[in-house]
Amino acid sequence: MGTLAEEVRAFAFSLPEAWEDHPWGESVAKVGKKVFVFFGADQPADGSCWLGVKLPESKEDALALPFSRLMGYGLDRGGWVGIQAPPNMPLEVLTRWVEESYRTVAPKVLRGSRAKPGDSPGT
Numbered sequence: 047m048g049t050l051a052e053e054v055r056a057f058a059f060s061l062p063e064a065w066e067d068h069p070w071g072e073s074v075a076k077v078g079k080k081v082f083v084f085f086g087a088d089q090p091a092d093g094s095c096w097l098g099v100k101l102p103e104s105k106e107d108a109l110a111l112p113f114s115r116l117m118g119y120g121l122d123r124g125g126w127v128g129i130q131a132p133p134n135m136p137l138e139v140l141t142r143w144v145e146e147s148y149r150t151v152a153p154k155v156l157r158g159s160r161a162k163p164g165d166s167p168g169t
Contacts, residue, residue, distance in 0.1 A: 050131060054137070055073075058144050061075075061077065063078070063156060064082075065077075072085065082099070082100065083144055084126075094133050095133075096131075098128045098129070099129070099144060100126050104142075104143060108129060108143065113132065127143075
């Protein structure tokens with residue numbers, strides 16, 4: 047098991063057709079040509095995790111946390127939230143937000159291709 051940032055990155059890149067790109071000198075996760083997570087140039091050394099995700103459903107919940115804020119450069123208008131998650135932040139919360147961001151930008155054909163918790167094969 048790695049750092050929180052490593053775990054979040056591993057989850058993001060495990061999503062169908064997700065890939066890493068480095069526009070503007072920072073790491074992002076994309077599906078097709080669209081960014082669904084910004085990871086920045088470097089992650090903090092203290093074990094925390096910085097990410098930017100598009101949250102049309104969970105934006106207000108995320109912004110209620112003291113370590114979250116709307117992203118700049120016009121991304122705020124699209125519902126992008128920057129999160130500086132502390133090292134003890136539950137991984138499940140961050141991966142849920144990453145998956146929401148993915149579903150928001152992914153082509154429709156890919157949105158339902160990841161099994162949900164509790165799903166069993168053939169159901």
